[in-house]
Amino acid sequence: MIKCITCGAEYDLGEIIYTCKECGSILEVTCEPDVSKDVFNCRKSTMWKYKEFMPVDPARIVTLEEGGTPFCKCDKLGEELGVELYVKVEGSNPTGSFKDRGMSVGITKAMELGVSTVGCASTGNTSASLAAYAARAGLRCVVLLPSGKVALGKLAQAMFHGAEVLSIRGNFDEALETVTALALEGKLYLLNSVNPFRLEGQKSIGFEIVDDLGWKSPDRIILPVGNAGNISAIWKGINEFHRAGFMEDLPMMTGIQAEGAAPIVRAIRENKKDIVPFENPETIATAIRIGAPVSALKAIRAINESNGFAETVTDEEILSAQKLLARTEGIGVEPASAASIAGLKKLVENGEVDKNEQVVCIVTGHLLKDPNTAIDACVKPVEIDADINELSRILSQG
Numbered sequence: 001m002i003k004c005i006t007c008g009a010e011y012d013l014g015e016i017i018y019t020c021k022e023c024g025s026i027l028e029v030t031c032e033p034d035v036s037k038d039v040f041n042c043r044k045s046t047m048w049k050y051k052e053f054m055p056v057d058p059a060r061i062v063t064l065e066e067g068g069t070p071f072c073k074c075d076k077l078g079e080e081l082g083v084e085l086y087v088k089v090e091g092s093n094p095t096g097s098f099k100d101r102g103m104s105v106g107i108t109k110a111m112e113l114g115v116s117t118v119g120c121a122s123t124g125n126t127s128a129s130l131a132a133y134a135a136r137a138g139l140r141c142v143v144l145l146p147s148g149k150v151a152l153g154k155l156a157q158a159m160f161h162g163a164e165v166l167s168i169r170g171n172f173d174e175a176l177e178t179v180t181a182l183a184l185e186g187k188l189y190l191l192n193s194v195n196p197f198r199l200e201g202q203k204s205i206g207f208e209i210v211d212d213l214g215w216k217s218p219d220r221i222i223l224p225v226g227n228a229g230n231i232s233a234i235w236k237g238i239n240e241f242h243r244a245g246f247m248e249d250l251p252m253m254t255g256i257q258a259e260g261a262a263p264i265v266r267a268i269r270e271n272k273k274d275i276v277p278f279e280n281p282e283t284i285a286t287a288i289r290i291g292a293p294v295s296a297l298k299a300i301r302a303i304n305e306s307n308g309f310a311e312t313v314t315d316e317e318i319l320s321a322q323k324l325l326a327r328t329e330g331i332g333v334e335p336a337s338a339a340s341i342a343g344l345k346k347l348v349e350n351g352e353v354d355k356n357e358q359v360v361c362i363v364t365g366h367l368l369k370d371p372n373t374a375i376d377a378c379v380k381p382v383e384i385d386a387d388i389n390e391l392s393r394i395l396s397q398g
């Protein structure tokens with residue numbers, strides 16, 4: 001069933017629907033399989049390890065073997081910050097971000113529905129991922145991107161995988177409004193995270209964290225929040241495993257937003273159930289430059305239900321955390337991803353996160369997604385002749 005999260009209205013799994021016809025709220029797919037966790041043993045380490053929890057025909061999936069991403073224990077950084085730290089490296093997915101988990105389910109669903117054209121609005125990663133999975137499935141793909149605000153690597157991916165790329169004079173929120181209107185006219189199948197099947201794939205991040213920790217919950221999961229689908233999906237997945245009896249405790253879901261694009265943090269601080277959009281969201285972390293997150297209701301619920309927290313970080317804090325993670329632990333992430341590390345640092349400093357907590361930070365996209373920001377943050381290479389004496393002189397400078 002597809003179910004409205006606000007009024008509970010139910011819809012058939014075969015219906016193409018993005019919001020509730022009764023009350024206009026957002027939807028979710030209900031999923032309560034009756035399985036033992038032993039069925040997962042000896043399966044390949046992709047998100048399809050948990051196929052019983054996915055609402056599509058497992059015999060006909062469109063996959064690039066997404067999921068099963070590294071779960072790195074980060075002792076050096078953990079010690080520096082005073083917590084037991086694990087980093088879930090979503091940049092290791094096939095197109096370099098967590099979106100692949102959602103697109104694998106979303107495109108499989110598109111094939112089941114028999115649609116011919118898929119589309120999305122994107123700050124970059126959704127379009128890169130959709131373009132790749134649409135190519136694999138042989139579907140036409142249309143993506144709307146905010147002009148001048150998409151990191152180079154992501155743009156290259158969308159173009160190279162053959163998507164029809166439209167550069168919108170406007171921001172992500174305006175692009176999403178436009179493409180949603182087109183989807184409602186039936187001109188394309190929308191694969192942004194307002195599509196509840198997208199989130200079914202992304203909930204597997206929660207499954208993997210629990211599995212990686214030996215069927216236990218961490219104390220806290222921290223992640224960047226933009227359109228707010230991922231935090232909602234992970235909380236849904238964690239609850240499904242909890243209800244299935246695979247684990248005892250639940251984590252505190254902690255969302256981090258950039259200071260210039262923080263409607264969810266503001267809603268949590270003001271104890272509101274919904275957001276007031278940021279009209280002109282701005283941040284160097286272009287992936288989370290979003291003012292009107294479509295899954296805000298779900299995200300606020302996830303944070304409140306889990307006794308979690310929401311915090312903002314500045315662009316400077318994001319860039320410094322990006323470098324800290326790269327240089328302390330060798331994990332290269334794009335700026336938005338580093339918001340989780342920046343957030344952890346801030347929350348430890350202000351006492352919100354207890355020393356010795358077991359914390360999982362999700363880093364959502366690969367460093368190479370945004371090469372320009374990475375290069376701008378570094379000292380330029382020194383140019384020298386191919387001469388051993390000159391090389392020795394430089395090395396001796398230390």
Ligand SMILES: Cc1ncc(COP(=O)(O)O)c(C=O)c1O
Binds near residue numbers: 288
């Ligand atoms: C790299 C990266 N991190 C974080 C986010 C935010 O995720 P969500 O929109 O699901 O909150 C996005 C895009 O949405 C992203 O591309």
Ligand SMILES: N[C@@H](CCOP(=O)(O)O)C(=O)O
Binds near residue numbers: 120122229
């Ligand atoms: N950062 C996202 C924004 C769109 O999010 P979605 O999860 O709703 O598709 C992107 O990569 O485009």
